[in-house]
Amino acid sequence: MKELLKRYEEKSPEIVFNWKDPETDAEGWTVINSLRGGAAGGGTRMRKGLDMNEVLSLAKTMEVKFTVSGPAIGGAKSGINFDPSDPRKRGVLERWYKAVSPLLKSYYGTGGDLNVDEIHEVIPITEESGVWHPQEGVFNGHFQPREADKINRIGQLRLGVIKVLESDNYSPSLKRKFTVADMITGYGVAEAVRHYYDVYGGSVEGKRAVVQGFGNVGSAAAFYLSQMGAKVVGIIDRVGGVIKEDGFSFEEIKELFLRKDGNTLVADNMISFEEINRRIWELPTEIFAPCAASRLITKEQISKMIDTGLEVISCGANVPFADKEIFFGPIMEYTDERVSLIPDFISNCGMARVFAYFMERKVSMEDGAIFSDTSNRIRQALQQTFKKSASKTNISSTAFEIALKQLV
Numbered sequence: 382m383k384e385l386l387k388r389y390e391e392k393s394p395e396i397v398f399n400w401k402d403p404e405t406d407a408e409g410w411t412v413i414n415s416l417r418g419g420a421a422g423g424g425t426r427m428r429k430g431l432d433m434n435e436v437l438s439l440a441k442t443m444e445v446k447f448t449v450s451g452p453a454i455g456g457a458k459s460g461i462n463f464d465p466s467d468p469r470k471r472g473v474l475e476r477w478y479k480a481v482s483p484l485l486k487s488y489y490g491t492g493g494d495l496n497v498d499e500i501h502e503v504i505p506i507t508e509e510s511g512v513w514h515p516q517e518g519v520f521n522g523h524f525q526p527r528e529a530d531k532i533n534r535i536g537q538l539r540l541g542v543i544k545v546l547e548s549d550n551y552s553p554s555l556k557r558k559f560t561v562a563d564m565i566t567g568y569g570v571a572e573a574v575r576h577y578y579d580v581y582g583g584s585v586e587g588k589r590a591v592v593q594g595f596g597n598v599g600s601a602a603a604f605y606l607s608q609m610g611a612k613v614v615g616i617i618d619r620v621g622g623v624i625k626e627d628g629f630s631f632e633e634i635k636e637l638f639l640r641k642d643g644n645t646l647v648a649d650n651m652i653s654f655e656e657i658n659r660r661i662w663e664l665p666t667e668i669f670a671p672c673a674a675s676r677l678i679t680k681e682q683i684s685k686m687i688d689t690g691l692e693v694i695s696c697g698a699n700v701p702f703a704d705k706e707i708f709f710g711p712i713m714e715y716t717d718e719r720v721s722l723i724p725d726f727i728s729n730c731g732m733a734r735v736f737a738y739f740m741e742r743k744v745s746m747e748d749g750a751i752f753s754d755t756s757n758r759i760r761q762a763l764q765q766t767f768k769k770s771a772s773k774t775n776i777s778s779t780a781f782e783i784a785l786k787q788l789v
Contacts, residue, residue, distance in 0.1 A: 382778050383709075385785040390707050392789075394437060395455070400480050407463035407473045411481055412440040414456045416488055417788070420522030421455035422447070422736070424494030425503060427474075429464040436460035438707040442699050443733075445708075446726040448784040449762045450733035452740065454523050457489055465496035474506050482510040488522030491515045492732065495674075499562050500543050514539055516736055524740065534740055541739040541746060548748040553604050553638045561735060561751055567601020569731030569755050570670050570697040573723045575609055576760040577693050580767050581721065586610035588692070589628060589666040593617050594673030596644030598697040598729065600637070602670045607634040611668060615661045618646035619673070622657035624664065665689045672697030679703050680712045687719050692773075696725035709781065717777040724777040726784065727762045731755045 396413035410433045413421045423443040436458045444456025459481065463473050474497070478485070485491065485507060492515055493499030507515045514535045520526060526534060544561050546552035551568070552559045575585050590611045592603045595618040603613050612628025616637070623629075623646070629637070640647045652660070662685040669686055671678055671694065678701050683691075694716065704710020716722050734755045738744055745751070766780045 382782040382785070385789050386709055386781060389785055389789050390441065394440060397433070398481065398484065399433070400477060402463075402473055402476055404476070405463065405467075405469055405473055407461055407477075409459065409461040409477050409481075410436045411459045411484060411489065412436045412457060413484075413489060414440040414444050416522065417444065417455035418453045418523045419525070420488045420490065420519045421457035422490040422492075422516070422519050422733070423456055423458035424492040424499075425459040425461070425477075425497045426494035427461040427463055427465045427470070427496045429462065431460045431462045433460075439699065441707055442726065444788060445781070445784045446730050446733050448787045449727050450730040450758060451737040452519070452523055454519060457491075458494075459491055471502075474502055475509065478506045478512075479510045482507070482512050485510075485512045485515060485518050486521065488518045490517070490519035490736070492736065493562070500560065504539075504543075516740065519736075520740065530742070534742065537744065537746075538736065538739040541751065542735060544746060544751075546748050551748050551752055553635045557639070561748075562732065563597055564601045565731035565735050565752070565755060566729050567598045567603075567672070567697065567731075568605050568752055569734075569759055570598065570602040570672065570695045570728050571605030571609065572756045573695040573728035573759050573763070574606065574611070574668055574670075574693060576756070576763050577695070577721060577723060580760070580763045581771070581773055583692075585668070587612065588668050589614045589664075590668035590670065591615045591617070591661060591664060591666045591686075593669070593671045593677070593701075594697065595637075595641065595646040596672070599670065599672030600641055602672055602695075602697055603634050604638050606668065606670070607631045614666055615657070615664050616646060617654075617657050617661045617673075619654070620645055621651045621654045622646065622661060623648045623650060624652060624657065624660060626664065662686055663689060667692040669694045670697055671701035673701075674698060675700045676703050677701060678712065680715060683712065683716050691720050693721040693723065695723045695728040697729050699725045699729070701725070709778070713777065717775055719774060721773045722777045723763070724780050727759055727780060730758065734758050
């Protein structure tokens, strides 16, 4: 696996598009790792301090993810080095998407990512730039459909991603309009845990869970984990967190979800970040869902969790460990050797899978069909990994080997 990984990491990307905004100090990159299958896909993120290497590592991560989620295309990513809280953000995005629109029409598909919203920013702004849909390049480069078929499938994709959930099995409240895009990634993170216990032995019922991050992914993961009978005992967010050692009830988790301020946890009994960051890693817990930013978790934190009985980690964040390596650094390796570590490209593939699902010819638009499709894809990936090795450790290294053999 390590030799395959080294070859994959060291291979230069096929295309690097670099842009400098004429009106601000914003700089952007689209990195296309390869045009496998004639196209490449990956979202657009914005943050101050972002550089080309971050975009490259994310493009390579996307390519591995597509081996699970489909379609069989190359990995790509766009990143803009700019403060997303700057009031000029919209203008920067408008100029960026205009510059990158030839790629989006030909062979590159994008979506939302960190600080860039799929529904309110990516879709309307790319449309203004003359792109039918931010995934148009994947249709043209990979599927190469006839014009009428392309129109139908793009219409299906447009409706599907922004579809408002109609079933309370998937939505925390039918009074508020939660979409597929709001919930699917966190759903996949929770389903990965359920399937892990089904495939490797055991049950999620009654297991204690800690969730890191309470944005779209973390809050949805907490909601679905609680719904399936896990006991969420702690949540750590940027501003603080909450702990309840005997577990929050499903109703309490729903209430925390609905009280969120944007992507921020809001609770009456909020503990300061300093205190929760000291206490949460020593909570007795079997399940850990890191769903905050990339590269945060230290070896010391993970060691403490292992000492309290940690069994499985389901990654909501890409590369959640504080390693400098693109994929498999020493902290991740240390973790993988000691507990069941479900890699990000399996557990958080929900949105990529939704795109792939709606790109197919004619599919059901029912909530259950959409969510079950993602769940089944995650289960298949874990079954493949189990078939290669039934060990509850080294799951990530086994999964990487399966994926990389398709790419190298």
